[in-house]
Amino acid sequence: MAKKKTKAKKNKKAPSKFPKVIITRKHKVLLGSFLMLLGIALTIAFISFLFNWKYDQDTIGYFTDRNIETKNWLSKFGAEISHFFIYKGFGIASFSLAILTSLTGIYLFFNLNSKSLKNFWFWGILVMIWFSTLLGFFATKNALLGGVIGYETNDFLQDYLGFTGTLLVLIFVMIAYLVIRLNITPELVASYFERTKKEVSQDFEDSKAKEEEILQDFLKKEQEEQTQQTHNVQDNASAEAKDVKAETEETLQESTPAPKPEPKSEKIVIEGNEEEGDVSMEVETTVEEEEEVDTLSKKLVKDFGEFDPTLELQNYRFPTIELLKDYNAGGGGITINQEELEENKNNIVNTLKNYKIEIAQIKATVGPTVTLYEIVPEAGVRISKIKNLEDDIALSLSALGIRIIAPIPGKGTIGIEVPNKNSTIVSMRSVVASAKFQNAEMQLPVALGKTISNETYVVDLAKMPHLLMAGATGQGKSVGLNAVLTSLLYQKHPAEVKFVLVDPKKVELTLFNKIERHYLAKLPNSEEAIITDNTKVINTLNSLCIEMDSRYDLLKDAMVRNIKEYNEKFKARKLNPENGHKYLPYIVLVVDEFADLIMTAGKEVETPIARLAQLARAIGIHLIIATQRPSVNVITGMIKANFPARIAFRVTSKIDSRTILDTGGADQLIGKGDMLYTQGNNLVRLQCAFVDTPEVEKIVDFIGAQKAYPDAHLLPEYEGEESGTGLDIDVSERDKLFREAAEILVTAQQGSASLLQRKLKVGYNRAGRIIDQMEAAGIVGPFEGSKARQVLITDLVALDEFLNNE
Ligand SMILES: Nc1ncnc2c1ncn2[C@@H]1O[C@H](COP(=O)(O)OP(=O)(O)OP(=O)(O)O)[C@@H](O)[C@H]1O
Numbered sequence: 001m002a003k004k005k006t007k008a009k010k011n012k013k014a015p016s017k018f019p020k021v022i023i024t025r026k027h028k029v030l031l032g033s034f035l036m037l038l039g040i041a042l043t044i045a046f047i048s049f050l051f052n053w054k055y056d057q058d059t060i061g062y063f064t065d066r067n068i069e070t071k072n073w074l075s076k077f078g079a080e081i082s083h084f085f086i087y088k089g090f091g092i093a094s095f096s097l098a099i100l101t102s103l104t105g106i107y108l109f110f111n112l113n114s115k116s117l118k119n120f121w122f123w124g125i126l127v128m129i130w131f132s133t134l135l136g137f138f139a140t141k142n143a144l145l146g147g148v149i150g151y152e153t154n155d156f157l158q159d160y161l162g163f164t165g166t167l168l169v170l171i172f173v174m175i176a177y178l179v180i181r182l183n184i185t186p187e188l189v190a191s192y193f194e195r196t197k198k199e200v201s202q203d204f205e206d207s208k209a210k211e212e213e214i215l216q217d218f219l220k221k222e223q224e225e226q227t228q229q230t231h232n233v234q235d236n237a238s239a240e241a242k243d244v245k246a247e248t249e250e251t252l253q254e255s256t257p258a259p260k261p262e263p264k265s266e267k268i269v270i271e272g273n274e275e276e277g278d279v280s281m282e283v284e285t286t287v288e289e290e291e292e293v294d295t296l297s298k299k300l301v302k303d304f305g306e307f308d309p310t311l312e313l314q315n316y317r318f319p320t321i322e323l324l325k326d327y328n329a330g331g332g333g334i335t336i337n338q339e340e341l342e343e344n345k346n347n348i349v350n351t352l353k354n355y356k357i358e359i360a361q362i363k364a365t366v367g368p369t370v371t372l373y374e375i376v377p378e379a380g381v382r383i384s385k386i387k388n389l390e391d392d393i394a395l396s397l398s399a400l401g402i403r404i405i406a407p408i409p410g411k412g413t414i415g416i417e418v419p420n421k422n423s424t425i426v427s428m429r430s431v432v433a434s435a436k437f438q439n440a441e442m443q444l445p446v447a448l449g450k451t452i453s454n455e456t457y458v459v460d461l462a463k464m465p466h467l468l469m470a471g472a473t474g475q476g477k478s479v480g481l482n483a484v485l486t487s488l489l490y491q492k493h494p495a496e497v498k499f500v501l502v503d504p505k506k507v508e509l510t511l512f513n514k515i516e517r518h519y520l521a522k523l524p525n526s527e528e529a530i531i532t533d534n535t536k537v538i539n540t541l542n543s544l545c546i547e548m549d550s551r552y553d554l555l556k557d558a559m560v561r562n563i564k565e566y567n568e569k570f571k572a573r574k575l576n577p578e579n580g581h582k583y584l585p586y587i588v589l590v591v592d593e594f595a596d597l598i599m600t601a602g603k604e605v606e607t608p609i610a611r612l613a614q615l616a617r618a619i620g621i622h623l624i625i626a627t628q629r630p631s632v633n634v635i636t637g638m639i640k641a642n643f644p645a646r647i648a649f650r651v652t653s654k655i656d657s658r659t660i661l662d663t664g665g666a667d668q669l670i671g672k673g674d675m676l677y678t679q680g681n682n683l684v685r686l687q688c689a690f691v692d693t694p695e696v697e698k699i700v701d702f703i704g705a706q707k708a709y710p711d712a713h714l715l716p717e718y719e720g721e722e723s724g725t726g727l728d729i730d731v732s733e734r735d736k737l738f739r740e741a742a743e744i745l746v747t748a749q750q751g752s753a754s755l756l757q758r759k760l761k762v763g764y765n766r767a768g769r770i771i772d773q774m775e776a777a778g779i780v781g782p783f784e785g786s787k788a789r790q791v792l793i794t795d796l797v798a799l800d801e802f803l804n805n806e
Pocket residue numbers: 425426471472473474475476477478479480628672673674687688689690691
């Protein structure tokens with residue numbers, strides 16, 4: 001019980017802690033500049049101390065006495081602090097402290113990734129201790145070099161390990177540093193020497209070749225001079241020259257670089273017994289050739305560093321947290337209303353008593369929108385009884401949005417969720433600033449909102465791997481979509497993720513147009529990156545399928561299983577861009593109002609969507625589809641089977657809830673971002689993070705104002721059937737009735753399929769196909785909606801001529 005109380009206390013306190021954790025950009029700039037200057041001050045003080053320490057010795061300890069003067073360039077502060085760190089501390093190794101302080105300042109000031117900073121501090125301090133001990137070891141008489149700590153550490157080690165032992169420890173620490181921090185291995189050192197050796201011998205060969213060239217030039221000149229002399233002399237001279245030439249050739253032959261050594265082979269001889277007539281046999285075993293691939297990639301990484309996909313936009317700045325509004329700035333998180341809690345508790349206890357269910361324990365967890373009352377029934381009460389009474393209990397408590405979970409999975413208690421009278425908005429700012437989101441080691445982290453116990457809920461879109469969002473209109477779907485997109489914008493560089501946005505309503509996602517050249521992907525030749533026309537969606541989906549197939553080919557070629565491994569290999573320069581390899585960004589396809597799409601395009605979109613959903617997980621294409629019409633003809637079995645991660649906002653009926661989640665519950669939500677999330681197993685009730693349109697606008701403005709790529713990310717080209725208009729229809733594939741049909745239309749001067757149907761007595765499909773073939777041939781014009789097509793040939797004679805000339 002006592003434990004529970006403290007837990008409850010923790011929960012109560014948790015929200016008020018939040019604002020304290022947030023370090024704003026201003027704080028960072030201030031602290032960063034302070035630390036940079038402090039580092040510089042320390043360096044100045046330390047340098048000055050090295051020259052003036054003897055004089056300043058007497059002044060130490062008189063910090064408050066203003067009459068005493070020091071020679072340190074930073075006066076008393078400099079003398080005292082240097083005395084503390086250099087003399088009493090780590091000796092001249094203390095300079096590393098000044099460097100680390102400045103470095104921290106630089107990181108904060110420029111808002112750099114602070115992960116590597118921890119590494120710098122750890123190794124910096126280790127090197128400092130090591131160096132001061134080393135100096136304490138070798139320069140025992142000069143206290144200034146190793147400092148007191150260096151001297152004492154060394155003394156301590158020598159007492160226990162002796163002179164040699166201490167030396168060995170120092171050497172080991174150095175090796176550890178070289179191996180762990182600088183990744184220097186014996187192989188690397190060996191390969192360095194090997195390379196240098198090769199370079200030196202190459203230099204020798206080059207100079208030899210030059211010498212040969214000079215020699216040949218010289219010989220040529222000699223020869224020319226000699227041809228001008230008398231015949232006799234000429235003969236002699238040419239004979240001599242021949243000699244010299246022969247000699248030169250000999251040397252030339254020697255100096256020409258030897259052909260590449262074949263892999264060495266070892267010869268083993270199996271001796272036969274000659275007396276018995278046996279023949280001896282030579283067995284040749286070849287030594288394996290060395291693999292060059294790895295050493296090449298290592299060399300590339302060594303020369304150019306790992307491939308950095310963000311290099312093209314290396315000055316890109318992630319949106320700052322200040323762009324998001326702090327909805328709870330005044331109130332400070334969840335407020336707990338004791339009276340309300342008491343009232344609800346009594347209500348629950350009494351209601352259950354009416355049904356003769358006694359309660360042993362009850363515990364409340366206050367969340368942003370609902371409070372969860374966890375009940376432990378008295379021994380002997382069957383859970384199924386409570387489950388059967390679910391509706392009656394909800395009715396007795398007479399509040400909207402009550403959900404009973406009997407039992408809570410994995411807990412053995414019964415949960416009753418009762419909405420709070422005053423709900424708290426979960427701001428996007430609070431979830432983005434949370435440590436859970438900031439430190440999330442996920443490929444595509446998405447902060448969905450907060451759980452009932454007020455914890456930030458972060459999921460990995462890459463693991464989902466596709467998300468279905470549904471809910472009645474006005475319950476928070478668009479806000480939810482924006483929360484997902486915003487999360488990704490806060491964590492992923494434009495080089496790492498691209499969005500394909502489909503927005504038939506034309507208003508929800510339009511804002512993201514501003515980041516077209518940073519984050520959006522589109523078809524080549526399309527003007528707008530955000531797709532608002534349903535017919536164009538089909539082309540985009542098919543293009544994504546092409547992209548998927550080509551990505552699979554790349555993965556196969558690279559012999560990896562997924563995009564993460566592929567990109568790691570590419571970064572390590574193990575994949576050659578000349579073979580078509582490139583860094584692959586994640587692609588997130590967002591379809592708002594999926595119902596609209598299915599209604600207009602049906603199978604044509606369902607098939608590629610299902611294909612992508614089934615196969616695209618490994619190659620980094622993830623789908624998010626949202627709909628306000630959660631009926632079975634929209635969320636079909638095929639869609640459901642491939643979208644294990646689902647979010648349900650409030651719906652109007654239990655049937656709708658079943659369609660989305662395979663279980664009830666979404667009909668009991670209270671709306672305004674109250675939602676249920678499942679990833680195939682448990683249902684989690686969450687309050688969706690709230691991000692308003694002006695906030696999204698600020699973020700996209702912030703990103704849009706920065707340097708961008710020249711164009712949006714281009715998807716592979718896909719020529720839709722309707723855009724091709726069958727122009728490539730082969731003449732030999734024409735319908736048998738083609739000529740007859742053409743004559744009918746030219747005579748009637750009316751390009752109508754129904755006319756063909758009537759005259760030729762063919763079905764609608766065949767008539768349509770013939771018309772398409774005629775369009776391809778140039779006999780009739782393009783489809784003009786309700787009007788009949790224009791006939792481009794005036795009479796039968798012209799038609800005859802036209803067809804004969806084809
Ligand atoms: N997470 C949330 N927290 C607080 N209020 C919310 C939240 N989500 C939505 N709301 C409220 O609900 C309103 C409607 O939300 P939203 O526009 O997202 O609904 P929708 O389901 O997309 O509706 P539609 O399908 O008609 O576009 C918002 O204007 C806001 O006031």
